Amino acid sequence: MTESNQEGLSNLLHEERRFPPPEALAAQANYTADAYAEADKDRLAFWEKQARRLDWDTEWSEVLDWTNAPFAKWFVGGRLNASVNCVDRHVSAGRGEKVAIHFEGEPGDTRTVTYADLAKLVAQAANALTDLGVGQGDRVAVYLPMSVEAVVSMLACARLGAIHSVIFGGFSAQAIYDRVLDADAKLIITADGGYRRGKVFPLKPIVDEALAKGSTNVARVIVVKRGENEVDWDASRDLWWDDIVGRQPDTHEAQAFDAENPLFILYTSGTTGKPKGILHTTGGYLTQVAYTHHAAFDLKADTDVFWCTADIGWVTGHSYIVYGPLANGATQVIYEGTPDTPHRGRFWEIAQKYGVTLLYTAPTTIRTFMKWGDDIPAQFDLSALRVLGSVGEPINPEAWMWYRRVIGGDRCPIVDTWWQTETGAMMISPLPGVTATKPGSAMKGLPGVSVDVVDDTGTPVPNGGGGLLVLTEPWPSMLRGIWGDDERFRETYWSRFADEGYYFAGDGAKKDADGDLWLLGRVDDVMNVSGHRISTTEVESALVSHPSVAEAAVVGATDPTTGQGIVAFVILRGDAADGGEAMVSELRNHVAKEIGAIAKPRQIMVVPELPKTRSGKIMRRLLRDVAENRSIGDVTTLADSTVMDLISSGLSTAPPED
Numbered sequence: 024m025t026e027s028n029q030e031g032l033s034n035l036l037h038e039e040r041r042f043p044p045p046e047a048l049a050a051q052a053n054y055t056a057d058a059y060a061e062a063d064k065d066r067l068a069f070w071e072k073q074a075r076r077l078d079w080d081t082e083w084s085e086v087l088d089w090t091n092a093p094f095a096k097w098f099v100g101g102r103l104n105a106s107v108n109c110v111d112r113h114v115s116a117g118r119g120e121k122v123a124i125h126f127e128g129e130p131g132d133t134r135t136v137t138y139a140d141l142a143k144l145v146a147q148a149a150n151a152l153t154d155l156g157v158g159q160g161d162r163v164a165v166y167l168p169m170s171v172e173a174v175v176s177m178l179a180c181a182r183l184g185a186i187h188s189v190i191f192g193g194f195s196a197q198a199i200y201d202r203v204l205d206a207d208a209k210l211i212i213t214a215d216g217g218y219r220r221g222k223v224f225p226l227k228p229i230v231d232e233a234l235a236k237g238s239t240n241v242a243r244v245i246v247v248k249r250g251e252n253e254v255d256w257d258a259s260r261d262l263w264w265d266d267i268v269g270r271q272p273d274t275h276e277a278q279a280f281d282a283e284n285p286l287f288i289l290y291t292s293g294t295t296g297k298p299k300g301i302l303h304t305t306g307g308y309l310t311q312v313a314y315t316h317h318a319a320f321d322l323k324a325d326t327d328v329f330w331c332t333a334d335i336g337w338v339t340g341h342s343y344i345v346y347g348p349l350a351n352g353a354t355q356v357i358y359e360g361t362p363d364t365p366h367r368g369r370f371w372e373i374a375q376k377y378g379v380t381l382l383y384t385a386p387t388t389i390r391t392f393m394k395w396g397d398d399i400p401a402q403f404d405l406s407a408l409r410v411l412g413s414v415g416e417p418i419n420p421e422a423w424m425w426y427r428r429v430i431g432g433d434r435c436p437i438v439d440t441w442w443q444t445e446t447g448a449m450m451i452s453p454l455p456g457v458t459a460t461k462p463g464s465a466m467k468g469l470p471g472v473s474v475d476v477v478d479d480t481g482t483p484v485p486n487g488g489g490g491l492l493v494l495t496e497p498w499p500s501m502l503r504g505i506w507g508d509d510e511r512f513r514e515t516y517w518s519r520f521a522d523e524g525y526y527f528a529g530d531g532a533k534k535d536a537d538g539d540l541w542l543l544g545r546v547d548d549v550m551n552v553s554g555h556r557i558s559t560t561e562v563e564s565a566l567v568s569h570p571s572v573a574e575a576a577v578v579g580a581t582d583p584t585t586g587q588g589i590v591a592f593v594i595l596r597g598d599a600a601d602g603g604e605a606m607v608s609e610l611r612n613h614v615a616k617e618i619g620a621i622a623k624p625r626q627i628m629v630v631p632e633l634p635k636t637r638s639g640k641i642m643r644r645l646l647r648d649v650a651e652n653r654s655i656g657d658v659t660t661l662a663d664s665t666v667m668d669l670i671s672s673g674l675s676t677a678p679p680e681d
C-alpha cells in the first residue's frame with residue numbers, strides 16, 4: 024500500500040461519526056441482525072437457504088464440495104437455467120407486464136422492456152445462436168454498448184449453456200484479439216457503434232481490425248444497428264442482428280444445466296501483463312448475486328427502481344445489471360451514455376424521470392459530481408431514493424458525506440460494497456436496515472461471508488491493526504479458476520496463505536477499534552483508475568511496444584478524482600527525439616491504441632535512467648514519490664544512488680489533454 028494511503032488511514036481511523044439505519048427502513052428490512060447469527064451458526068445451511076430463492080430443476084445433493092480445494096463445487100448435482108431464473112420464472116409467476124428495463128439512450132431515445140418482452144427477445148436470440156451452431160460450452164464474445172441487446176445476448180448465451188466473454192466497449196482491437204484468442208470464441212456480437220459524449224463511437228470497425236490481426240475461430244459476427252455509422256461488411260461472416268435474431272420464433276424451450284456449468288469468462292488485470300480470464304459458473308454465482316442485491320440494497324422488487332451506473336463490460340454490470348436484479352425480478356434503469364451529456368444534470372434527470380429508489384455508482388463518479396457542485400443535483404427531485412451504493416475503490420469520507428447529504432438528502436443509508444471480479448458478488452458491505460455506518464468504511468462481511476485481515480504470516484491482526492485482506496472460507500460466487508491456467512489461479516490467489524487455506528484478495532485493509540473494516544487499495548502492481556483495474560506491467564508492455572521506447576516503468580499516483588492516475592517514466596531509444604511534447608502525446612495515444620483509452624497515462628515523464636536495485640528490479644516506490652511530488656525516500660538500495668537526482672532534474676512532462 025502506498026504511503027499516502029497510510030497517511031489517509033490515520034485520519035480515517037479517528038472517524039467518530041455514526042449513521043444508524045432510518046427507523047422506517049429498519050422496521051421493514053429484508054434482513055435483520057439475526058442474519059449474521061444464523062449464518063455464523065451454520066454457514067452452509069445459510070447459503071442453501073439463499074439458493075432456494077432461485078428455481079432449480081434438480082435439487083443439489085451437497086452444498087459445497089471443497090475436497091479439491093481451491094477448485095470449489097457448490098450445490099453439487101443441482102441443475103438450473105440462469106436465463107429462466109432471470110426471465111421466464113417472473114413471467115410464469117404473473118409478473119410478465121412488470122418493467123424489467125427502462126433503457127435510456129444518450130441521444131434521449133428510450134425503450135421500455137417488460138419481463139414478457141425480455142422473454143421473447145432472449146428466446147429469439149437463443150434461437151438465432153442455435154441456428155449459428157452455438158451450444159453448451161461454446162464461447163461467445165460480446166462487444167456492445169450499454170443496450171438492451173447486451174443484456175439479451177448474455178442471457179441468450181446463458182440459456183444455451185454457452186459461455187459469454189463480454190469485452191468492455193472501450194477496449195482496443197488488440198485487447199479484443201487477445202481475449203478472443205485466449206477464450207477461443209467462435210462468434211462475436213457487436214454493434215455498428217454506440218453514443219458517447221454526443222458522438223458515435225465505432226465498435227464493428229474495431230472488431231474488424233481485431234480479427235484482421237491474425238487467425239481466430241470466429242466464424243460469425245452479429246451486428247446490432249445502433250450508431251448508424253458506415254461499416255465494412257464481410258457477407259460470408261457478418262450478420263445484422265435484426266436479420267438473424269428478428270426473424271426467429273419468440274419462444275424457446277430451455278434446458279437445465281449443472282450448477283457448475285460455466286456461465287461466463289471476464290478478463291481482468293493481474294500483476295503480469297496478460298489479463299486473466301476469470302471463470303464463473305452458474306448456481307453459486309446466481310445464488311450470491313441475487314442474495315447480495317436483495318440484502319445490500321434491501322430490494323423490494325415490487326416497488327423499487329434500481330439503477331447501477333456501471334458498464335456491462337465490467338463485473339459490476341454482470342452482477343448488478345444483468346444477473347442480480349433480473350434474478351430478483353427487479354425494475355431497473357440502463358443508461359447508455361456519459362453523466363455530462365448533454366448537461367451535467369443528466370444522471371439526476373434520469374433518476375427523477377424513472378423514480379429511481381436504489382442507486383449504485385462509483386466513488387470516482389461521486390467525486391466528479393462533487394466538483395460540478397451541489398446546485399446541479401439540487402435542481403432535480405431525488406426524493407424517491409432510499410439506499411445509495413458505492414463500489415470499485417475506497418470511498419473517501421468527504422465523498423461519502425457528500426453522497427449522503429446532497430444525493431441522499433441525509434436520509435438514505437450508504438452501502439459501501441467491497442468485492443472483485445474474482446469474488447463475483449459483494450462480500451463486504453453494511454446491511455442498510457441493520458448497520459450503523461461510518462463514512463468510508465465498508466464495515467464487515469455480509470452474512471455468510473468470512474473475511475479477515477492478517478499479517479504476513481497469516482495471523483489475524485488485532486482491532487486497530489492493518490494488514491492484508493483475506494477470505495477465510497469459500498463462498499458460492501467465487502471464481503472457479505482462470506480460463507486455461509489452473510497454475511496461475513493457485514499461484515495468484517491461494518499460494519500466499521496456502522497453509523491457512525485463505526484466499527488472498529490483493530487488497531490492504533485495517534480493522535478499527537470496533538473491528539470494522541477500512542479498505543486501503545491494492546498491495547500489488549494493480550492500479551485502480553476510476554474504479555477500473557489496470558496493471559502497471561500491462562501499460563509498461565504497451566509502452567515498450569512503441570519503437571521509440573527503450574524502457575518504461577509505470578506507477579499509480581494518487582488522483583483527487585480518479586482515485587489513482589497512471590504515471591509513466593520512459594527511457595527513449597538513442598535515435599528517438601528528445602521527448603518533446605509531440606512524442607509524449609504519441610506515446611499516450613499508443614497506449615490507448617494498445618489497451619484502450621482507460622489506460623492512457625495521465626502523465627509521461629521522459630527520463631535518462633530508471634531507479635533499479637542491484638538485482639535490476641525497478642523501485643516503483645521512488646517513482647511514486649516523484650509522481651506524487653513527495654520528497655524522495657530511502658535510496659540506499661539503489662544500484663546507482665545518483666539516478667534519482669538525474670530523474671528529478673531532467674524531467675520532461677506533458678500535461679494531460681483529456
Ligand code: PRX
Nearest residue numbers: 414415416417439440441442443444542556
Ligand atoms: O481494490 C479493490 C477495489 O477494486 C478491486 C476489484 O476490482 P474489480 O475486479 O475491477 O471489481 C470492481 C468492482 C467490484 C478490489 O481488489 N474495490 C472494489 N470495491 C471496493 C474496492 N476498494 C475499496 N472499497 C470498495 N468498496
